[in-house]
Amino acid sequence: MDAFVALYLFMLAGIAGYVLIANVPSILHTPLLSGSNFIHGVVLAGAMVALGHAEGALQISIGFIGVMAATANCVGGYVVTDRMLAMFETSAKRNQRRLEEEQRLLAERNNPGSVDADVADADADGNESEQDSSNNKHDDGSRAS
Amino acid sequence: MDAFVALYLFMLAGIAGYVLIANVPSILHTPLLSGSNFIHGVVLAGAMVALGHAEGALQISIGFIGVMAATANCVGGYVVTDRMLAMFETSAKRNQRRLEEEQRLLAERNNPGSVDADVADADADGNESEQDSSNNKHDDGSRAS
Amino acid sequence: MINSSSFFIDLAYFFSAALFIYGLRRMSSPISARTGIWIAATGMLLAVAASFSHPNITGNHWLILIAMLIGGALSFVHAKRVDISDMPQMIALYNGLGGGAAATIAAVELLRAAEHGASERILGVVGALIGCIAFSGSLLAFAKLSGFIKYGNWFSNRQTAYVAMMALVLMLGFILAFSNTAHPVLLLMFFALSLLFGFIMTSPIAAADMPVLISLYNAAAGLAVAFEGYVLGNPAMMVAGTLVCAAGALLTRLMARAVNRRLSEILYSGFGIAHSTSEDSVHYGHVNEVDAFDAAVTMAFAERVVIVPGYGMAVAQAQHKVQELTQLLEERGVDVQFAIHPVAGRMPGHMNVLLAEAGVAYEKIHDLSEINNEMSKIDVALVIGANDIVNLSARTDEKSPLHGMPILNVDEAGSVIVLKRGDGQGYAGLDNPLLRHEKTRVGLGDAKRSVQDMISAIKSLD
Amino acid sequence: MINSSSFFIDLAYFFSAALFIYGLRRMSSPISARTGIWIAATGMLLAVAASFSHPNITGNHWLILIAMLIGGALSFVHAKRVDISDMPQMIALYNGLGGGAAATIAAVELLRAAEHGASERILGVVGALIGCIAFSGSLLAFAKLSGFIKYGNWFSNRQTAYVAMMALVLMLGFILAFSNTAHPVLLLMFFALSLLFGFIMTSPIAAADMPVLISLYNAAAGLAVAFEGYVLGNPAMMVAGTLVCAAGALLTRLMARAVNRRLSEILYSGFGIAHSTSEDSVHYGHVNEVDAFDAAVTMAFAERVVIVPGYGMAVAQAQHKVQELTQLLEERGVDVQFAIHPVAGRMPGHMNVLLAEAGVAYEKIHDLSEINNEMSKIDVALVIGANDIVNLSARTDEKSPLHGMPILNVDEAGSVIVLKRGDGQGYAGLDNPLLRHEKTRVGLGDAKRSVQDMISAIKSLD
Ligand SMILES: NC(=O)c1ccc[n+]([C@@H]2O[C@H](COP(=O)([O-])OP(=O)(O)OC[C@H]3O[C@@H](n4cnc5c(N)ncnc54)[C@H](OP(=O)(O)O)[C@@H]3O)[C@@H](O)[C@H]2O)c1
């Protein structure tokens, strides 16, 4: 590969990585560390090639160790990250459910038995709850941090 | 250039452009439009090469028009953007000055003639005003939007 | 790939690409915006300077210089001279020229088809199409915004013809891309049709939707530049072009959202069509007029005044007079603030720019949510050439196209004075119940004139 | 450049790079984090699957499969089994292996030096150095955090020796990079010294600064992968590696800032050195003890209770008991909330993860600023194995290394109960005036035990 093109890739990917992480809430630091650790497990693709064209005992045994280590990085990295994030998700999901429930109750209290609420009202309500839930999502983020 | 490498460049630069603009306050939409319009003025670099290896009247005249148009994009885009941003800057600067002035007055009122304020106090003050001014900067952003 | 540029040129291109990115980042925050454009300009200088010694420039050096001088001088003078409130059309013009320049590169390179591989010819052709559309579309937008050409949908209701044309363009493009000899005539037809498409796209669009459209063309021009960058093997063009394309696409969405429109709405229909159904609910009532002297007195003896500028202030170029009025009032101890609606005027930040130009202090300018909380404590709201952004029907009339847009609640202030020329309506073409509100009095006449009269009246009070 | 891969492999690599970026983006928001890792995993599968048919794999197919099976199975079992509160060391381990894998690629390719150009050999050597440091440094971190190796700064005060070593490494690297024949012995020396450097970097660092250091090694491993990607002409590795490097670098800074430390401080000095001067201000006073029954009664008859978990809760693995206690209290009508300090525990989000694991509802968990506003309305604050985050000296003692860090103001609550084992201090090794505060009573003993006793006590109340 042309060295200058590589330079562009390095620069652009670096910018992407930096900008994507900016503003991440601190509760996600550890999962993100673990997740990006998993991503560099793509070294496996390279380790496979290295072993695949290795010749002689020395090269082959080094390559073998490399593929083993890289696979461990991939698999272990994935499992750890997923386990960690699973826990966040459960609590986030639970939270989400509770909020929806609350909103439903609220809506019921506001229009008791209102099957014939006029269109405008229903529309306005719809808008509101939409906004609300997006607010809540936001809240999650900031609360988490 | 290898087509796949080009694909990487397109993807990565696209991501960078998109992410960098996210969260821009609406007051900056127009200057930013103008500024990015200036940036694609780099087409001049290409137009120069096109004219530079053009052969025959047809190619040369097309190339000539291209260089002219590209230069106009560059120069005009720059001047317009700069004029626009200059106005923002004046008002932002003025605002900044006023805030600094206010803080100075406030500080004076709080410790009248306090040359011998103890270290801790001075330190705390310093911190506070630092925070304040960063808050204000933030304010600028959100007020502007 | 015909490029064989040297190490230093590659290096310069690399740095200029990096500088463009960094400049764009700085431009997206109000504090650092101006250094952002300087940084981008440094990148530009670097790229252009490096290109002078590009190995592929085998001749025509003088022509290059002359073309640059002519183009540069004309645009410099024009850009320096033109009034700052004509910005949208200036951006449209320069953007169109950039798209056009990309198209000329494609033309030259397609005439040298033998020197390029298939992938380069394909992107070259696509870039040419996009560049041509950006060029003709932007130039028509420029002409319309400058008033050279009146509104008119020249090309309406010919869908079949369009489809046939598009098919022809695609066919021509296909031939150009996949044959490795030059076809000057086909090329000409391809360009002509592509240019026509740009005109067709712009023609039905009302002047007021132009900023969004211009932003779209900006993204398109960026993409064209990126593709021609690939043709020439110039990664700086590829990176900068893609950057602009992505940023422009997002910006287009943000701008459309800010004026409460969908991009598809803008592209496929004039505004008139969208809301013609609610027009029949219009009913004119009684409007209280007020003369400049009464208005001036009301304000001079108020404690807190809010000024709400709109598109009319921009048209009348009244911002300097407004600032003068503000200072006069403040000398009399009146607290004057400005309330800026996010879509006041005809482009985002329009009012901010004008008020900044006139020297109104930054801290007096408040946005919608800030000022709406304070509105009930305000004695007088002075609305200068604004209509939609204070249109009460946005709150009540569900059929109104403005319904759902938050407005500045000037009716909560003690009293309202509206300056306008007559019974003209706003961008949305809607009747405004505010004008017949009991608190409202209307000062008729050009905004600059009216404000000047108020200034004289206040001066005569002492 | 020895790479000659086919179209489909290139395409797969491209998509996997795109998926990595998209996955990382989703991972940086709590809502979408889990889909983020799935997306990244899809990218990984794509890249690995494509590599199987890579034209440069000319043999050893079975060996590749066997190595993958062994490595995959071992790490899968280990990662599934290990306790979730041991995460930092698990991350360290897998990260180290990734860096090591990058180094092995470099080793193989440098042994085939003739097939590579100078630029590839240079980046290969640099990548090897960085990868080795990430490998040995991470593994030592893993060993220390797992308790296999005790704290000990084995390599202190030999600056001259280090400088000499570094010079040697650079020289070796220089030779390896600029000669196009293989030098197995030099290579071995180069690797040995590089590995030694990783040990030296990690060795003086206290267990509690490890998360930051691990993040740094993560960034380093990413860079090593990117560089080896260049050597092999694999753009997916280049993009993913650089991505990780940049994200990891930012993350390192953010994490260091969250625990109120500078990266340079962490790297160049143990924590003990940094604040030993203020140690002399320690003076023990009177501590009120409380037994489990009294504590339980206080809480059972309170209206609002806040639980403040800290590192001690993690050590004692008391989170499930705490959840049980919470439920018991809530059945009695007590309002129980949790207050989480941003740096409670030993890694960001440590407490959140543990409480989530135990099933504490998300909406009961509040952060510092939220809960501090409420603190005066709280009847009882139960501090479980936390010290620094409620250390009153952070507010008053300017010499304290904690000075300036906001703490949870539990002293504003009606009364405070602190659970701890003895007179042990926290991470910062400081005396805590809170323990002698008039409102405070201390329950001695392991946190799990103490909470269990409180649970029994409350049950016996009925
Ligand atoms: N900001 C943006 O980005 C943007 C972009 C595109 C569209 N828009 C749309 O533009 C509208 C902006 O609302 P707006 O309230 O600022 O403007 P507007 O609704 O267009 O109202 C302009 C008012 O100014 C009056 N006027 C015109 N020229 C005048 C003059 N020389 N002196 C005094 N008055 C004059 C007009 O009435 P007379 O004719 O009676 O004088 C009219 O009532 C919104 O609907 C918005 O969606 C905004």
Ligand SMILES: NC(=O)c1ccc[n+]([C@@H]2O[C@H](COP(=O)([O-])OP(=O)(O)OC[C@H]3O[C@@H](n4cnc5c(N)ncnc54)[C@H](OP(=O)(O)O)[C@@H]3O)[C@@H](O)[C@H]2O)c1
């Ligand atoms: N969160 C992060 O990212 C991070 C990373 C690195 C460093 N840190 C630092 O770690 C510290 C965290 O503060 P913290 O208040 O959570 O913890 P801490 O200050 O380390 O205090 C831990 C307390 O728990 C007690 N304890 C230990 N084991 C126990 C057990 N089995 N049962 C009951 N009590 C036990 C200890 O006292 P006894 O020995 O008397 O029981 C000690 O008082 C901060 O200084 C922070 O800067 C945080």
